[in-house]
Amino acid sequence: MTSSVAPNAPKRENYLARLRAGGQRPPWMERPSWFGQGAKALALALIVVMVTYPFLLALGTSLAGQKELEARGGYVLIPHHPTFQAYSVLLQGGVVTRATLVSIGITLIGTALSLLCTITLAYGLSRPGMLMGKPILLIVLGTFLFAPGIIPTYLVVQQLGLLDSYASLILPVLLNVFNVIVVRAFFQGIPTELYEAARLDGAGELAILRRIVLPLSKAVIAVAGLFYAVSYWNSFFNALLFMNDSGKYPLQVILRSYVVQGETINAHALGVNVLPPSISLQMAVLIIALVPILLVYPFLQKHFAKGVLTGAVKG
Template sequence: MTTSIAPRRENLLARMRSGQRPPWMERPGWFGQGAKAAALVLIVVMVTYPFLLALGTSLAGQKELEARGGYVLIPHHPTVQAYNVLLQGGVVTRAVLVSIAITVIGTALSLLCTVTLAYGLSRPGMMFGKSLLMLVLGTFLFAPGIIPTYLVVQQLGLLDSYASLILPVLLNVFNVIVVRAFFQGIPDELYEAARLDGAGELTILRRLVLPLSKAVIAVAGLFYAVSYWNSFFNALLFLNDSGKYPLQVILRSYVVQGETINAHALGVNVLPPSISLQMAVLIIALVPILCVYPFLQKHFAKGVLTGAVKG
């Protein structure tokens, strides 16, 4: 067997030295390229079509919806009446503000706890570091259930407060492990040079580690932000006052459960079509994440390149 493998290895090395591609890296033919292009187009259509359908329906009027059977992809006479009704100071406006506040504050606190814990666990000389690491990893195997979590929140006096939407999910173990692994990949010579200059651990973290870790922190921050923004179950579980509900609970009420909007509570005489209001709430819930992601895309790409050139 070794005699048959050796010639193949020499042949492969010779092709690589001559600049030729290995067999598995050859450019695909026209059929392969066409299949890839068709698959990409199909994926783009599957992703964008529901969003465009919801957006078009939210901008359509009553007559156009009735003429096209309830859903409109491209409205001929678009109107923003549904958005004006929802964002003129009613339930949806308050829910949007609540979701933004919870997402911003929760993401900031989660990143602070994640970065500090990951940095401590990444340092080899930390006291009880291995025991704490095993305790953190143990939460993967023994996740708390709904009833224990509710009882803990109740005993801490956090029921019907915004803190109950942040503190129980403040740390995500997966993000901690990812950030810790990134910190461990920073060369030890940089840490030693900083200590020789008289820098303490806090200074090293703030002036050395954080500037080098923008990519992984951006990724963890996006994960936290999406989790806080899309969370609705904890609000249903811990909040009794419907006035404190975040946007996702309102979205669930209008779209999934089919609740109607009270026209008198909004101070209007005639409401837009219910399907337009539902799709408008859906678009309002999607737009913030769609607006934030492009600004973090460069950090994603930078993180990939950084991991590719590490030796």
């Protein structure tokens, strides 16, 4: 149904453009007061401190030596004599290095497969007239409302022969229903004229998806990809449930062993006489587990608001 406000949209946009060009605000937007701006700046500063302080404290502690830790009560924000001994010992042992490579591989392969399945399923469900489209959509939504428990999931993985394999860390969580619904809503928001024009040119569904839909959906795909990547990277419970070989553990399981369970590193196995302080080793593992996500997130964060809002709300 065509809205009665639609014909006035170009006039409204031209009016707003003239106001912006002249440095003026629309009449319905109040000019911010000094108090309001100061309160926003103070709130933002407090949030930044609350977010960055724990990370900087963990980083400083991982770089501190034994004497400095004892002098400051166990945690150091800015070490005066930083040392990378904790990182050297962890990477020299091979356990953390192998676990990091496992996590990177699972995250890259799992994210690629999850995006492939999510995009194809969402595209099929977004097209009108799809065979069995509504029943399949109801099944997808049903899995969102009634999630399987631990025991049924374990039995299915066991029957498929996936125990103690990397596939058990990917296949049970291959699809996220929330991401499918968001991507589907985004695909539905693409003008139908583009689909019709492509079909008149002789393009099939696969060509339409590859040449038209995907280039227009970079924002929502980036959001879904980041959600999947963070989920795969932070996952540790499935590894504890399905993995029997500790040599196949991802990094988060090693992090849990060192930080939560307090396991110690064998100095003789590493060929070193004196180990760094245990708190430095724990914080070093924590930093190693955080850095990859911190490096990727800034490049995709700008797509969050655009991808989620555009995919969830249609005008």
